[in-house]
Amino acid sequence: MAWVTDFAPTTVELNACIDCGLCLPVCPTFGVTGDESASPRGRIAAMRAVDRRLVEVDERFAEVMGLCLQCRACEVACPSLVQFGRLMEGARAEVAAQLPDWRTVATRTVFGRAIASRSAVVLLSWVVGAVQRMHLASVLPGSAAKATALRTIPLPVPTTAGHEWLPEGEPIGTVGFLAGCVMDQWYSDVHTAVIQVLRTAGYRVVAPKNQTCCGALAAHEGAAYDAAKMAAQNVEAFDGFDLVVVDSAGCSAHMKGYGHWADGGDDLASRIIDANELIATLLDADLLPHIEGDTPIAVQDPCHLRHAQGIAEEPREILRAAGYSPVETDPAGTCCGAAGAYQLDHPEMSAILGMAKSTQVRATGLNLVASANPGCEMQLKAHLDSGTVVAHPIELYWDALRSR
Ligand code: SF4
Ligand code: SF4
Incomplete structure (x- = not known):
């Protein structure tokens, strides 16, 4: 066999x-x-x-x-x-x-099934949000304790799918928006920033209700048939949108490969655009303003942005437009060791790579880091001093834009 x-x-x-x-x-x-x-x-x-x-x-x-x-x-x-x-x-x-084995069953249950269910992710987010507020992290085992060190999850938990936002000023079109799985509740500030920046440029933003998780984690963890089901559901959900914006590097990279996962996947893949790509294009076209400034900021490249999609200049362009001066941390763009569930499966290798990445960041002497992927942000925070701020480039741009 x-x-x-x-x-x-x-x-x-x-x-x-x-x-x-x-x-x-x-x-x-x-x-x-x-x-x-x-x-x-x-x-x-x-x-x-x-x-x-x-x-x-x-x-x-x-x-x-x-x-x-x-x-x-x-x-x-x-x-x-x-x-x-x-x-x-x-x-x-x-x-x-x-x-x-038990791991296959657990992987399929979590990354193949639960993550595709909005109500399961919302329930989990409520639990993690409550644990964060009760300061229970110290009594939890390693990985669970780490999860509570995420950004504080807003309660009641927000949900993006099923909503739409109208443009500000002159309309330039409509885009579909991927809510994602945990991104929706655990990194809702990033979603808010991306949606508000797109509205500012003149886009109507629509997050269809019948969408689901992109399936990247399922595909990476071997739950291939579940990943294919999620891809098929998203092909249907995003039918009719000329562009579909995705603001997590792991998700945009995976969806650009949907041709492998679902009938009609090639067509949706050709309409997927990472939020960094779209916003850099809008800046180039002067549909968004550039804000003066040269505050130094360390930059970390998520693998699924830089290696899988060849997107490296765009986040730097967004940071410059937000009034920052990007400082390089790693010319090779080596993986930080986050890699989805890898931190749980291979904690030692993940820690070695996380320490190496944090050493590169510390060498800049900066306590402000830009990273465009939630997994990388989590890993950086776990290995950097607690006073270091890690944020998404578009979040920083939106902060600069609204405080003008
Ligand atoms: S770089 Fe060479 S060895 Fe590595 S995968 Fe490509 S062909 Fe194979
Ligand atoms: S860990 Fe090595 S083999 Fe695996 S994807 Fe990265 S570079 Fe390729």
Whole structure:
């Protein structure tokens, strides 16, 4: 038995790798371990071995695939354009299907089902919001305690889906808006900032009620069939919008690959735009104002913005328009170790990378950091001093705009 799911890596995809090794220096897990099996090339070799029926999907295969952060830095370095993110999602789907255990069930329950249910996410947000207010973090186990160190969740919890916002001034069009799963309650300030900036530029913003989670976490964790269902639901929900704005890097990156996940997915993928891209374009077109200033700010690049979508200049442009002077922290854009559920599965590797990232930020001497992804923000906050502020570039732009 080689592969059993519809999402498995194909022989053609695997043979695109020419074993050149150019991806090894950019791979964070290879950088930490120096182990070929923790490199992109080593992981592809393991997938090929299964594809050729030389080995089975076993515990060792699961371990080799599990250590990958899915940061996709290797895709940028690859001269052969290997779609590594796709291969890894397929390999994870196979592990989940062929080695079912409590983790598979938990992953499917949380990232495949609960996260797709708005009422379940709202209920969870109420619980976390209440725990935050009762200052109970110290009595909770590690990862749960970390969750309470998130931004304070507003109570009653807000929900974006099912609402629309009219433009201010001269209308220039309508955009669809992804509410997301936990982003909606846990990072509602970011949603507010993006929506208000788009209104200021003249957009009507509509968040359709029948949308769901983008499915990125499900795809990354091997719950591929659930990810496909979520993609199909969003294809239907966002039908008719010329542009669909997404303000979490992990979500926009995943939705730009919807062609792989649902019928009609290619069409929606072509209409997905990350909020950083759209707002930078509006600034270029002078549909939004530039605010004077040169306050230094450290910048962190989320992998799913920089590596998966090639978006790096846009957040810096937004920060400059907000009156900030971006200070680089890491020219290579190495993963901070957040990587969705990775912090729970591989706390040691996640901590090594989180410490390295926080050292780079501290070296700037700044206590203000811009990051355009909620997972990265969480990881930075967990490893930086409590006085350091981490914010989304568009949030900073909206703050500057409204306090003019
Ligand atoms: S996705 Fe990131 S961690 Fe995984 S193999 Fe590629 S570079 Fe390494
Ligand atoms: S850079 Fe691309 S082709 Fe070269 S080893 Fe890595 S994945 Fe294979």
